[in-house]
Amino acid sequence: MKNQLKSNESERRGVAKTKDYQHLHNQVTARPGSSERLDSLRDETLDEIGLFELRRALSMSQTDVAEGLAISQAAVSQLERSQDLKLSTLRRYLARLGAQLQLVAVFDQDYEEHKVEFTVGDG
Numbered sequence: 001m002k003n004q005l006k007s008n009e010s011e012r013r014g015v016a017k018t019k020d021y022q023h024l025h026n027q028v029t030a031r032p033g034s035s036e037r038l039d040s041l042r043d044e045t046l047d048e049i050g051l052f053e054l055r056r057a058l059s060m061s062q063t064d065v066a067e068g069l070a071i072s073q074a075a076v077s078q079l080e081r082s083q084d085l086k087l088s089t090l091r092r093y094l095a096r097l098g099a100q101l102q103l104v105a106v107f108d109q110d111y112e113e114h115k116v117e118f119t120v121g122d123g
Contacts (some may be wrong), residue, residue, distance in 0.1 A: 051080045051093065058097055067097040 028034055049057075055065060061075040068094045069076070069092055079085065079093060091101045 055080070055097060060097065065093065065096050069093065 029038075055062070061079075062073045066073045066076045077090065077091075087101070087103075095102050102117060105116045107116070
């Protein structure tokens with residue numbers, strides 16, 4: 001009864017009903033060029049993924065990471081929000097997630113991109 005009242009109230013105020021994800025997905029993917037646009041957006045998103053998103057994608061909690069690094073959960077939270085990390089800290093964090101840190105310097109010369117992999121410290 002309570003849900004019916006909320007529904008009627010929403011309709012009177014002109015609030016649109018929600019649609020399920022599959023319906024919206026089908027509408028978006030039916031548009032011409034949608035596959036290319038979605039692929040591009042997916043690539044951009046992966047290029048900009050933060051530490052928080054990376055950890056969550058691996059189904060790890062801040063506590064899981066903290067235990068492996070012998071630091072507090074609050075310290076992991078602070079690390080994930082940091083805008084300026086030491087490479088050694090980032091290397092340890094990524095190792096805890098099962099990844100290896102690789103750095104690539106990109107040089108633009110004569111409109112041609114040159115990538116150079118390098119290590120800092122003992123790698």
